Amino acid sequence: MQLTQTLHSAADTRPDHLATVDGDRRKSWAELRERIARLAGALQALGVEAGDRVAILALNTDRYTEYMFAVWWAGGAVVPMNTRWSAAENVYSLNDSQTTILFVDRHFAAMIGDIRDQAETVSTIIHLEEEDVPEGMLSFEQLIADHDPCPDACRSGEDLAGLFYTGGTTGFPKGVMVPQRALWYNNIALAGMAGFTSDSVYQHTAPMFHMADIACGGAVMMAGGTHIYVPSFEPVSILSAIEANQVTHVLLVPTMLGMMLQHPEFDVTKLRSMTHYLYGASPMPEGLLRHAMALLPEVKFAQAYGQTEMAPLVSILNSVDHVLEGEKAKQIRSAGRPAWGCEVKIIDEQGKPVPRGTVGEIAARSPGNMLGYWKQQKQTASTLVDGWVHTGDGAYQDKDGFLYIVDRMKDMIVSGGENVFSAEVESAISTHPDVAAVAVVGIPSEQWGESVHAIVIPKDNTTPDAQSIISHCKDQIAGYKCPRSIDFRNEPFPLSGAGKVLKRELRAPYWEGQERSVN
Template identity: 55%
Template sequence: MYLTQAVHRAASTTPDAVATICAGRRRSWSDLRERVARFAGALRGLGVKKGDRVAVLALNSDRYFELYYSVAWMGGVVLPMNTRWSVAEHVYSIEDAGATILVLDDAFLETGLAVKEACESIAHVVHAGDGATPDGLLDYEDLIAQTAPAEDVRCGENDLAGIFYTGGTTGFPKGVMLSHKNLWTGALCVGAGIGFDPSVRYLHAAPMFHLADIGLGLAVSIFGGSHVFMPGFEPTSFLRLIEEHRVTYTLLVPTMIRMLLDCGDLGKRDISSWQGLLYGASPMAESLLKEALSRLPHVGFTQGYGQTELAPLATLLGPQWHVLEGPQAGKLRSAGRPGLCVEVDIVDAEGRSLARGQVGEVSVSGPNVMLGYWNKPEQTASTLVDGWVRTGDGGYLDDDGFLYIVDRVKDMIVSGGENVYSAEVENALMRHPDVSECAVIGVPDAKWGERVHAIVVPRTGRDMSADDLMAHCKSLIAGYKCPRSVDIRTDALPKSGAGKILKADLRKPFWASEIRNVS
């Protein structure tokens, strides 16, 4: 199993079929294979060797897509950077991974150059935007034009293909190591589960640094479909691209679906080609899902549940279960059944399997399971146990094998499809000189699914405001991780006999009326 196999197959069987459509550019699979081979050769000419890391900080584009395959073609490891991170978070991840090449586009020139200035490991910066290439940077298109195609080294199976950084329980991002086999089987699982064929035309609307989009995009390539790109989600442009390019499938997180339903252009565009939608990254509120089903009746909805450590899929709930009446109704609150090649078990604190209907920690096994966390053996050992990923989510399986998520075991918040570890936010808050103690929890939010909520106790005699605390956090961590609401209290936070803050007690009033204890 090697990622570039999909490019070879499509270029061999359907060389003139459309591979990518982006910003007025339309390229065939034979064009794509040539460009991938040439940029792979350029990377090799810049000194990149097998196993070296190549970082990319950019919005969605055909060049971003080509980069994934070029890095795999020459045996490197791709390092997609979260576009919402702060400079400090980028610097940490690049230095942690030891990336030697940074590829960026016009939107991140300033940020990228600041990162380059702070990272000694970066030897070259490649500009892959449409604007003029600044002095001192290498031009992506020039490198392709001036370099001969390289031979595909055909790395595969357990060779490392990418490092994907997620929020960290200790306050620092951790790099999930995914092999060619992990990504290939994850993509095959979702593609087969949805029922892709060569006619699929997929719109990359979710960010391409995110495993949800990567996994679905790789699946489209495996089945020989076509890719359409938009830099970032905006509902009016989204609808226009579906109409213009006859898009058949896409991926949206619940926040994007809410924005789409609120868009005045929804009923004004011909989106009859749109056949299917995968949603995930955070479970959708039932009221939002019912509204979406009603207003997009011709679109088949599929929910995907998983995490980066699973490349990224564990379960799927297909369109046949997205109904409100009839014999297949009643499963909307579930996360679906295990995908192909995937096993799901519910275990207790000692790792013992629980009976159907009993709540425990969701544990997942299969060829999609990560190799581990980069340079973090202790966290790897606690998460990857005997080949099973302990997800940190609490749930149960019903008698039909459907998975229901009811709570979160680990201290993580999922807001707008992004993972936020409370320890990281708490570390930032505690760097404020007036904060005595704090706790960060996830609370229900109609737009974001969950929002980051901080409960803060000031030092004696100190005054503070919610705005001050939020501004302080934004200077240290990415905006999406910062508290969206703050509760300032004068009384000490509730604690256990051992002095641990009782977050369950803090969460309880917010979730008392909710069906799930996570959203």
């Protein structure tokens, strides 16, 4: 299970086939492999050894794919950084991972000063652009031109493929250790279940640091299809790129799809080449799904459910299960059935399986399992139990094996496809000088699925306002993690016998009248 095998296979069998398209840049599979081998040679010359971490902070680009495979070819492990994080969060992940080399594009130049000053182990910064390479950085293209190809390190199996940082229950991001084996499994499972072939043309629309896009990009590599890149989501440019490149496969989180369909310049004829639409990261509102399926009757819709700890695939609601009428119509409210090679069980608080139809926590195991959390033995032990990943999602499974997610066992909010751990937001708010206590919960949002909501108890003789607290947060955490609304109260929070804040009681009024406690 060696990730670079997919590259070798495509380059050996389809050397002249189009591999990547980024604006005017077009590379065949043979050209792509040559560039990756040379970049890997440059990384080894810079000192990269087996297991060393190499990070990237960039928008979507063909060079992102070249970076990932060059790191694996050289023997290292990737650290894709969240482009929406603050400088402080990115510095934390660089220091925590002990990253030595950072790739960066021009969009994040403003952060480089803080990174240089505070990232203790970063010794080399590589600029992804062809021109205007800032002083003190190395040129991506020059490194490829100046170095000979090196032998493939052939890392595989349990070797670390990357650290993928996600929100933490302790208030700090945690690095999920994903082995080569896990990504390799996800590549082949998703390629088979989502209809990727050598003729597929996949557009990188979701952020490339996100595990959902990494899985789809890996499926394209496995099939030997074609990658199309757009820097970031913007409805008009996405539509134009799909039409111009005759894209067949697209991944959009539901909020992106809604924004595209509602845009005044939306034109369904630009999507005539599409054969497959994948969605995930957050559930699809049923009304939006029905509208999209009516607009695109020839497109096969599929939903994937997973999490970073599974790299990420747990289950898939396949196109054949997207039924809008009759007895099976209820299945579109589910997260599908377990993916190929993935076992799922619903367990109670003691870890014992519950009967079908009973709500419990989803536990899953597959070749996609993580190795654990980087330098977090306690969190690893509580999440990875006897080979099963405890997902923290509350659900039931029907007699046909479909999963229906109804709650979250852990204190997490999913807003616009991004995971937000309440502890991170509470930690930021708690440093406001007028805040005595705070609890953060997810509340329903028509646009984002869930939105971050804070409940604040002010300090005596103070009257903080919502905007001052939100502005305070933006200096410390990413904008999407900041509360979108705040309520103030004077009475103490409800507590459990162990003294913990009863979040479910705080959330309950906002979810009253809904059949489940998550969107």
